[in-house]
Amino acid sequence: MIHVGIIGYGYWGPNLVRNFFSQQECNIKTVADSRPNRLEDLKKLYPSIKAVQDADEIINDPEIDAVIIATPINSHFSLAQKALTNGKHVLIEKPMASSVMECEKLIELSLQKNLVLMVDHTFLYTGAVEKIKEIIDNDILGNIKYLDSTRINLGLFQPDINVLWDLAPHDLSILRYLYNATPYSINATGISHTDNGVENIAYMTINYTSGFIAHLNCSWSSPVKVRMMMIGGDKKMIVYNDVEPTEKIKVYDTAYQLKTDEDKKQILVDYRVGDIYVPKINNKEALASVASDFITSIRESKLPRSSYIIGLDIIKMLEAAEKSIKNNGVEVKLS
Amino acid sequence: MIHVGIIGYGYWGPNLVRNFFSQQECNIKTVADSRPNRLEDLKKLYPSIKAVQDADEIINDPEIDAVIIATPINSHFSLAQKALTNGKHVLIEKPMASSVMECEKLIELSLQKNLVLMVDHTFLYTGAVEKIKEIIDNDILGNIKYLDSTRINLGLFQPDINVLWDLAPHDLSILRYLYNATPYSINATGISHTDNGVENIAYMTINYTSGFIAHLNCSWSSPVKVRMMMIGGDKKMIVYNDVEPTEKIKVYDTAYQLKTDEDKKQILVDYRVGDIYVPKINNKEALASVASDFITSIRESKLPRSSYIIGLDIIKMLEAAEKSIKNNGVEVKLS
């Protein structure tokens, strides 16, 4: 039995509690939140769970094996550092931390202590992303040439982190999981419609040396909710529409392929437009799989799917994007 | 009666012929195309029109008042220059020419000769764009904060011009018409999946000093055809979906508005999500209005809606975008 404590019972916390509650071989001992009314809500539904205001009661509890951190991003590092130092396995809400340096410190600590350090990039565990991964791994798409994602809605303007830090982690985690390579550089542009200079609309191009390209369009200022991702291969292409209730993924037997010709000056492209295939998707709750992967990774000392490696790469990309956006879109190379 | 000649009977030529044919006070005297089979097609449908292979038969014909140039972009300048020199009014297919310098020479010539110089940005005459313009002019949207456009499909890879030169003129003309200001700078990124370095996917951010921002996503490599534009104001927002057969424009009573507060550190945003309104749109053929505007502008010596001013600004933006894309996305200021 693995005993866990959950820090933060805000928007996402109840989902974490519900899903870890129904995990086998797992016991939620304590939930911490500084707001008394949040704890009242918790106690009504889960009278068996200990509710505390001070996160240290979790971090210092010798009976607790693992800590889940679901607080605002600026507290991720300090809480995770203390938990790891105290020998706890750690699952952090996305994004992992506020900077690459913070992430690297946490990773080093977890390796020293031989503890699981996982980031909750929930999307990697959805039926849709699992199906796309399977399609790509089975070489249905051929060589992947681009990924293009639009993630926009009327969103809560956040005072301290821009729209990329808020929304792009979803796209970047999917990108990083599906296309297993570290990008070469980032360009980003955007605008702040508030006085504090925090961008509410931003665009991000992710460049690779391979000829693959990714682009994200993120906005808190759209009247409609769009969650649309396209992935183009030289054999087939996928359109992944996450707001569609059932037909989320469409695989298009559509491609353009360069023909080899003697005269290099001429462009010969083979076009193909064919049938479309809409695979059935497992519509399980992704967070249950996150919980299961975390518990299993602790028990088997294995790397979870949503590992610190993916978590770190996302922070690298976000940091580079922010640097680019503040320098008028200049290309920022990833170290 | 205004006598016109049309140079180029390829993809767009038949539409031009059909629409100018049914214009009052207008007579198509001659159509030129170097390909005999194209002329055969013309003669079958329009036995009354003179079909010639050599464009000079039009340009040098003293009976012809106006010339319509529907040839590939690289011949726009020389044909238009000759026609203007010979005293003909000129309508050029979009984009106006291959460079800002070419455009400026044509403009100067037309001003000297007091001739109409118009560019066929057909979209400006569609019922949808006219309705959006009307909504904006009536201050329904309030201050416009952004325009975001996606124009992607499986398109013919062109050997000499990139996807921005091919597709973006549509978006840029609409942008320029709806938001009557010259941008400050351009950032563009993209990729070429062919050996010749011509981008088949490209992204373009258009920056303004006012805090307004525009962004275009153009691709020849999408399995689906998307024509989606969003225009956000601080009172209402528009989603314009051009592939929708009837409900092309949706006006969302949705907005975010900055609240003034004493403490400038805090961000107070007022959100509003309300009803949606789908105005009925005139589904006339836009090209008929283009033809009519050209003929009327000649007769009344007036500036057409799709004027050389708009045409030139679009070339300025395209030129800057190309410069940016070739310099890793660096910001390029418009002179």
Add this chain to the structure above:
Amino acid sequence: MIHVGIIGYGYWGPNLVRNFFSQQECNIKTVADSRPNRLEDLKKLYPSIKAVQDADEIINDPEIDAVIIATPINSHFSLAQKALTNGKHVLIEKPMASSVMECEKLIELSLQKNLVLMVDHTFLYTGAVEKIKEIIDNDILGNIKYLDSTRINLGLFQPDINVLWDLAPHDLSILRYLYNATPYSINATGISHTDNGVENIAYMTINYTSGFIAHLNCSWSSPVKVRMMMIGGDKKMIVYNDVEPTEKIKVYDTAYQLKTDEDKKQILVDYRVGDIYVPKINNKEALASVASDFITSIRESKLPRSSYIIGLDIIKMLEAAEKSIKNNGVEVKLS
């Protein structure tokens, strides 16, 4: 404080428990279900509620004021009869009972005992139906001429009741609520693709003396889920698409109106196609309003929105439809 007991913890029971649990001035004392595993599920989530296998423990409990019956339809009558006899207010899952005679007996009993007798036609409490009701009551549609509803999906074939008894109560309750009149007659056709003669596809026309007509298309055998209702007035028309997440209701400024002319032989119809208006809808949970209406009706001795009057009329229509379908679609008049 009103003490309630809930009989039946199957598919709908957990929703009832959750919603009555959060009602003010209401206490769920006991839940009954004959299946031990269902009671186990209940106790895990609600340790404070008494879980019993025998419904009589609820019906005979003098502390319980009101009973909610969420069992299969064939037990509705006997359970409701016993509960009313014992002086309990009763809320029954739709449809009210298996026959008009059963309904009439329950109604008589409730009137004698001065008890609330309500049927859970949840749809009447959705934001969408409330908005449509408001639009109609404000005479936006004008005279209503037709209602047409399609409610199809791949549904569980039920062994004892046909698809109309299963799905049509939703449409019939909305119809009865929006168009406050008793129909004149019913025609129904359908087919059974199983050996037991229970129709899995059925069509129902509901005739009125006023010239209004309603039609339902119900099926357990569709590959897609459709929930589409149209309501046509002589001023405007509504399309209500319940599978649409946000834009459920569209009001079309479209109408056809008969013009008066001297010569009665000629048909003069005025057509109008105009704008579309998509009102914002309250997306509350409807069942919370059902619970609230039940509790309030008990406290204030008032008739709930989803009254026995509506409940009875629906059974009248279903009974007539079944008679029609078994007699090759012959018109069956409602007594």
Add this chain to the structure above:
Amino acid sequence: MIHVGIIGYGYWGPNLVRNFFSQQECNIKTVADSRPNRLEDLKKLYPSIKAVQDADEIINDPEIDAVIIATPINSHFSLAQKALTNGKHVLIEKPMASSVMECEKLIELSLQKNLVLMVDHTFLYTGAVEKIKEIIDNDILGNIKYLDSTRINLGLFQPDINVLWDLAPHDLSILRYLYNATPYSINATGISHTDNGVENIAYMTINYTSGFIAHLNCSWSSPVKVRMMMIGGDKKMIVYNDVEPTEKIKVYDTAYQLKTDEDKKQILVDYRVGDIYVPKINNKEALASVASDFITSIRESKLPRSSYIIGLDIIKMLEAAEKSIKNNGVEVKLS
């Protein structure tokens, strides 16, 4: 070379002229229409075609081999009878004639004279219907259990024929082509919102002895245009949405199948929900194939796809539907 004459240059006539004009081995000699302005329009586009006001100039012209009748339905019989009598092959716009008796007389005459008698059920030649036919013929769907079609829009109220005679021929021709059997009986209901008793909304159930069922929903009174057909087999099911520009057909790997069990009282149904397949469809112009089939049938003395057999069966169904609708929905058996 086959010389044809076309009678009627109204809504559909120009499409017929355009398509027969581009047929090989076919020459349109004459077009007749009593309205001078229609003939003016014709002459502008096709100066080579003889334009006459009197249909007899076509019917009595010995040089004309085949006559196409595109007039209102009430003149179909007399024109076709005269043309056949004069030895002309005949293509009639749908529906074939006003009654079964008229159809039978025309068929008899065509057989006596050994002439082609074809009805223009254009839908049978669309890429979509051809693809569905191919799917069914390849036994992809298994045993077909139902066809359900909705064909509604804001349509022109016709003074003499009801909405079924106007719209249902499309569905009935597809039904008859895809499911090659004569139905057993018809039920129909509907309503007239005008004073002349002509139904503008109508519903039609088509019963077969095999356990297959078809249902049509036709209306001139809908604010939206719907063209939706479902075809359910016991292996797979098709949804055919004709207003969708590209993805018209979706094949669902969805089925319900009765399991055999000893105890006949129990219903055991196997459900399956799987992938969806969207076949690419040939988006040719269907009317070109109609023209080609007519010409080929004349040259090869073969039965066209859209034969008089299908044409007659449709009139049988329409006649029965009208009888049913006027008798309160009573079942009308097809002789």
